[in-house]
Structures are given as C-alpha cells and as structure tokens.
Amino acid sequence: MKKNRLFSLLLFLLVANSMFAQLGKAVREILTGDSAVTHTTVRNDSDSIRMANMKRELEEARLNEANMRMEMEQLRLKAFAADSVKLAQQKARIDSLRQFTPGVPVVVEGDTLFYLYTKRGGYTPLQRAEMIDAAITQLGKRFTLHPDSVYIESSDIVSDLMYGNKVIASFTDQDGLWEGRSREQLAADKRIVVVKKLKELKEEHSFWQLGKRILYFVLVLVGQYLLFRLTTWLFRKLKVRIQKLKDTKLKPISIQDYELLDTQRQVNLLIFLSNLLRYVLVFLQLLITVPLLFVIFPQTKGLADTIFSYIWNPVKDILVGIVDYIPNLFTIFIIWYAIKYLVRFVHYLSREIEAGRLKFGGFYPDWAMPTFHIIRFLLYAFMIAMIYPYLPGSRSGVFQGISVFVGLIVSLGSSTVIGNIIAGLVITYMRPFKLGDRIQLNDTTGNVIEKTPLVTRIRTPKNEVVTIPNSFIMSSHTVNYSSSAREYGLIIHSEVTIGYDAPWRQVHQLLIEAALNTPGVIDDPRPFVLETSLSDWYPVYQINAYIREADKLAQIYSDLHQNIQDRFNEAGVEIMSPHYMAMRDGNESTIPKDDLRPKTDKQ
Template sequence: MYGNEVLLSLTDQDALWAGIPRDSLIKERKKLVVDKLTQMKAEHSIWRMAKRILYFLLVIVGQFFLFRLTNWLFHKLKVRILRLRDTALKPFSIQGYELLNTQRQVNLLIFLAGIGRYIVMGLQLLITVPLIFIIFPQTEGLAYQLLGYIWNPIRTILVSVVEYIPKLFTIIVIWYAVKYLVRLILYLAREVEVGRLKINGFYPDWAMPTFHIIRFLLYAFMIAMIYPYLPGSNSGVFQGISVFVGLIVSLGSSTVIGNIIAGLVITYMRPFKLGDRIKLNDTTGDIIEKTPLVTRIRTPKNEVVTVPNSFVMSSHTVNYSSSAREYGLIIHTEVTIGYDVPWRQVHQMLIEAALNTPGVVDDPRPFVLETSLSDWYPVYQLNAYIREAEKMGQIYSDLHQNIQDRFNREGVEIMSPHYMAMRDGNESTVPKDDLSKRI
C-alpha cells in the first residue's frame, strides 16, 4: 500500500509459483518496490534535475563552441586555398584545352571544403542530439532509438562492404585480365598494320577495324561476366532498368545498327581506302574518313559530303585510284574535226598532245579511237593512261590545253563543220592527199 493506493497484491498461488513462503515473497517484492521508488525519487529530485540542466547547458555550449571552431578552421583553410592560387596551383589542361584555370581550381577547392564543413557539423549534431536526449529520463528511450536510426544504416553498410570484398576482387581480376588481353591484341594489330606481321589472306588495313570488333566483343563479354557480381544485380529494380534500356536501344538503333553492319562489310570488301579518288553515284572525290556509321568524301571543289554506310552499300562505286595503281587509269576526251583533215594527222597530233601532258604515262602508250562518222565530221576519242587519280582534274585541263596548242600549230581548227551548199559535183571533201594517191 502507498497511502490508499494498492501497489501490489500477492496470493498463495503466487508464492506456490515462486517456490517460497508467501511472507518471504511479500518481503522480497516489497524490497524491490521500495528500492525502485527510492531510485525514482532520487532521479526526480531537485538536485538531480539541476545537474541534468547543467549537463544540458554544457552540451549546448560545447556544441556552440564546436561550431565556432569548425567555422574558424574552415576560414583558415579558405585563406590557405586562396594563397595557393598564386603559388602552387597551375592550369589543368587536356590536349591543349584549359579545363580548369587557377581561379576555377580555387573555387572548386573552396566548394569541397564547404561541403566538408557541413559534413563535420552534421556529424557533430548526430552525436550531440542523442547525448541531449540521454540526459533526461523522459527522453532517454528516444535517444537510444535515434542512435539506432543512425547506427543501424551505418552498420548495414559496413557489413555489406565487408561481405562484398570477395566479389570486388573477382571484378578486379576479370577487369585486369580483359584489359591486358586487349593490349596484347592491340599490339598484334599494330604489327599487322605496319607490315611486320603478315597473315596470309589478311590485309593490313583490316588490322585496326578487326581490333575494334574484338575489343567490343571482349568488353561485352566482360560486362556479362561482371554483371552478377554488381551490387543489387538480382533486385527487380536493377533488372527492370536493364530491360528498359535494352528496349530503348532495340527500338531506336535499327538505322544505326544497319550503318554499323554496312561499315563492317565495306571494311572487309575493301572497295576503297583512305585517300582514294572514287565516284559514288553523282559524287566524285577523295575518301577522307571512314567511321562505323558514315563515310566522308571531299570533292574537287573542297566540299565534304557525308554518306551513310548503308547508302554506300546500296550504291555503285567507281574507284579511280585502285585502277590507277594496278594497271593505269584511262582518261579520255573527244574532239570533232572535219573530213578535210586527214585522220592519220589527227591521230598523231592527239597522241603528241597527250604525251606532252604532265601526269600522262608513255607506257602504255596513248591511243585514239574513232567512235563515229557523222554526216559532217568524224568523232575522235583520245585515251591516255595516268597513275595519279587524285590529279585527274588537273591532268584533263592540261590535256585540253595541249590539244589546242598542238592543233593551232598545225593550223587545224577544232570545230564541227556544218555545210549548207549547192554542190556542182566537181569538188570533193576527200582530203587532197588521198585523192593524189588514187590518181
């Protein structure tokens, strides 16, 4: 009893369960109640409450000075960083591009220091707030609960990190194995490209494209091997993201994949090489770039034409350079001369004009074909061999100039005569030399 309030009642049944007489059980339980009440009275005494308030104030003041100390240290660090701008810091450049000048580096360091300051202050609060709750009995349970909120995630993360270490080592081993295998293949590809390593039926210009294909396959294989060891790879969210990314790629990359496949086919078909002069449909120019997606051509007018590889595959291509390298490229031009000029003389003048043209080779020798005999003139086609397809435009220009000069020296007009006359039957258009031979 406490006053008129019954605190605890005991029966013979309780004593029987405890295995002792009821009087002994009553004394034992009374002692427990008295001790607890005495403890509670002491905890809620004015002196104990004053001590708690004092502890509370000490914690608050201590945290205040900790904040001041943190801000002071940050200010000192900021001043030290500003001094580095004119002493130790240098601009950071990548391939000539200034990525970070000294001022940007200073701003970045100050920003990182500010983040560090807030992290330190947050950690201080994580310790101070539970400490304040522990001071008062009414909030002591809340303090342990708050500490659990803080410690349980940290403990879970630490345990997960420790348990993940074997998988991490497996990923590192796979990564380095693939990395050095790629380096070995790159070394072999470069040896084939420069001609030091020869493989029958394998052209040197296939070396680097083949290396890129093998490297892609090796990295894809590496990702497939590493995937099961990634954190959360078995979770539904991770798998859903993988399916979504795969769907986006499959729906949006049909044209890209078509161009890549066409680029691979073009590489191994070898219809042209970098620097070749080609004609692709109505576009004539030099190949300046071949990528997995497009081929770029520079025309003689210095225009850069970008052509998708799938279009190259579906179009007909004329390679002037390969013909010039192997057996000589034939350039041709036509002139029409009247019947009054002997054809043998025309042939001789055209061949001499060709041989005097820079870029035209004398072996094989130029030749002339008479492609048609019209009513008023024959058509002479001059054919000449060249070895430099990229200079074809200039060679054509020089050839036409030499033809004009040669015919002008002989007094032969390059024209297509048309006649409107009433003949009396006495004159003939047959050359006089041929008439004299007949007589």
C-alpha cells in the same frame, strides 16, 4: 465417472448417518424407559429380539461405513496420482516446448524485466507484455509513487501484483510451470523485479533529475554554439591564409605546354575544399549534438536512438557491404586485369599485321585494326558478362528490371545504328575502297578521308567533306578510281569534234601527242583514239589515256584539254564543238591569228 462415484458414496453416508441416529434414539428410549411399567412376558421377549436385531444392524452399518471410508481414501489416492501424472505430463510438454518457444520480453524503457510464455484471459504473451510495460511506466512517472507498496493478491487460479487498486501483472499456474516454480514463488520473484524498476523510474522522474537534465540540455546547446562559432572563426582565418598563398608559395600547375591550374584557380579550389571541410565538421557536430540533446530526457531517449539509427544504419550498411564485397572486388579485378592484357596482346598483333611485319594468307593489312576493334568489343562484352554476377545488387529485382528496360530502349532506338555498324563491317571486309581512295558514290566524287563503324567521310575536289552513312553506301553503287589506277591504270577520255575536211589520221596523231604531253599520263599502255560517232557535219573523236594517279584526275583532265587545244591550234586544225555554230563566207578562219602559220609548198 470418478465424480459420480464420489457423489454416490457421499449420498450413502448421509443415509447411513440418519439410520444410525434413529437406531441410537430407539436404543436410548428403550434403555431409559419406565422400568416400572409392566410388560407382558411376550412383550419383553419381542423387545429383546428387536434389541438384538438393532444391534446387529448397527454393527453392519459400522462395517459398511468403514468400507466406504476405505473406498473414499482409495479414490482420493487415485485422484492425487492422476493429478500428479497430469502435472508431470504438462511439465514434460513445457520442457520440450521451452527449447523452441522464445519468451516475449517485458521491456520497460529499454530494460528487460522478465519473459512471458503463455496466454492469460484471452491476451497473448505480447499483449500481456505491452500492458505490463504500460502499467509500470505509468506508475513510474508518478511523483507520489511508493514502490514498496506493491503487494501480491492471490486467488485459486491467479496471483496479481497490485499497487492500490491497479493490477500491474498477473501470473497463473502455467506461468509457474514455464519458470519451473510455483505460482506464488513466481509472483514473489517478479514483485522484487517490478519494485526495483519502479524505484529506478521514480528516481529518473524526480524533480531533482528533471532540473539536472534541463541544465545538461542548456550546457549542450551552449557548447554547440561555441563550437560553431569557433569553427567559423578558424575557417575564416584559414581562408585569409589561403589568399596569402597566392603570392608566396603557389605556382601554376602545367602538363607539358598546357597550364592546368593557375594560382587563382588553385586558390579557388583550396577555398572550396576548406568550405567543404567546414560543412562536414558542422554536420558531424550536429550529428553528435542532436542525439545527445534527445538522450538527456527519458521521454525522448527512444527518439534519439531513432534519429541516430537513421544516419548510422545506412553508413554501417555501406561499410559492411564494402567489407563483404572485397572478395568479389578481387574477382572483378582479376577478370579485368586478364582481359586488359589480352586486349593489349591482340592490339600488338594488329599493329604488326597493319605494318606488314606479320602476314597471314588471305588476311589484308587494312583488316587488322577493324578486326582488332571487333575482337576488343567481344572481349569487353565477355568481361561484362563475367563481372555482372559479382556486381552489388545484381540479383535484386530492381537491378534486373533496370537492365531489361535499358536493353529494351537500346533495341528499339538503335536499329539504324546497328544497321550502319553491320554495313561498316561488310564494307571493311568487302574492301570496296580504302582510306585515300578516289571514289564516286552516286553524284559525290572525292577522296575517302575517314571510315568508322557508322559513317564514311569523303572530301570532294572542292574541299567539301561529305558524311555518308554506311547503310547508304551498301545500297548504292560505288566507283573506285584509285583501285583501277593501281591495278590496271585508269583510262581517262575526252571527246572532240573536227570537221570532215580534216584528215582523221592527222586528228588521231594530234590527240595522241596531246595526251602524251599531259603530266600524269603514262606511255605504256599507249593512248589511243576512238571515233565514236559520224554526225552530219563532223565526226566525234575520243582520246583515251592511262593514268596512275587518280587523286589528280581533275588536274589531268584540265591539262589534257589544254594540250589538245595547243596541238590543234599549232597544226591549224579547227576544233568544231557540237554546240558551236557559225555563219561563214569561206574567207575567215576560226584558228587564232597568233597560231596561223604560212603554208609551205609541202602542205
């Protein structure tokens, strides 16, 4: 709108000027006209009227011109005021953004020159900074560089820092607003900074500096070589000294009666440690030398920092992590310490219960240690659950994924193990047998020598150790000879067949006497005889006797059978086995001749 009004005012002034020119020309023609020409009186009057009209119009035009000039001045003042308001608004907006908008640094070979905040020609501040960095770096490597030749070339909207025909940096009014200065002042200040940096780059890339860097490079290499040779020589001497210690100062290291380290093993250990120390020293030398070689030349200085960061950053992270982890470490230590002494207290109670010094109603002493193992497992599981959140990396996805994977593997592969553990717990608290008991498990008979959460081991009378899973024991029937022998007395029995010609009362008496004379058979309750069968040719007698020592079951059976034969042979009674058949004429007896005794009149 303001532009249209200005354009109309200018057009009006042009028209007025042309009118004033025509009026002036007419006046001059009238005034300079030929006075000798005769005019009529009417003609003179009309000219006077015209002259008066023209003067009046001229005065009006001058008045209009003054009014229009006044209006133009007012418009100019309004435009200036509007520009001032707009500029103030931009400054206020930039001031508010400056608190939250970090500038992009222009960094040249690690040195920050200045900051950029705004776009320029479609380039972001970061892109502008990269282009300025590339331009300054490229110029700084020229051997024919003259830094003072950098000049400023300004236009209506931009000020450029130039070197020859090359643009180093460009600055706009917006850049000046961000810096709080005019564009020309900003360009002049940045020129000083750029010229200073170019002088530094020229000095760094001069032939003299290049020669010194090459000399430093060679000196570092020679120094590293000499250090390496010195380290090798020193450790060679140290190895010889260690070898001599074998016959002088070294003595075997023993723990009780076990020789842990003899002198030769000590020498080997010391040599290994010395070699390890040598490798560490060489590594430290290389750790210092390699970055030092790269830092000599500006072109590889960044590579030196990168190589050093590859080694230092992990070490720094580890050290920082250790320092930050110290509070958690104290927490873990307190938890572990508390659980440790709680386990010791439970173990003490279990020992007292097992020894019979501490008793609880309905709690058997042989339950003490299995119960302790269960409580200890639960306490340690509780401790791990409490410590887990304090472990380093416990909240990371990798750590959690590994935990889930391990748990899945354990759950899939330990079903049998868990079944045996549960069966072991059930066996413990059901108490079908104890350690040392003589049991029969299916076809296996022997003494229990070991009970674990997973298996039970039995030693047979032939000294065969049989390992049986607890889950198999739970699914099988178990005969406990020792338990019956302790509580009621175990009944052993054996069958003999005697012909019908032998009085059964005599047979009963002989069998009972044989049982009573057998070691391990108790008198009370008294042995007894059962007649279990009356076959066609003989009756079957079963001798039953009570014993207390189930561990000697096989020996007691053997002694009983021997005594039965002795007693029957002494009494002249034949033992007819169910599988014993003989063709007899009635004259020969099956009784051994040494045991035959002459019959008395009483018999």
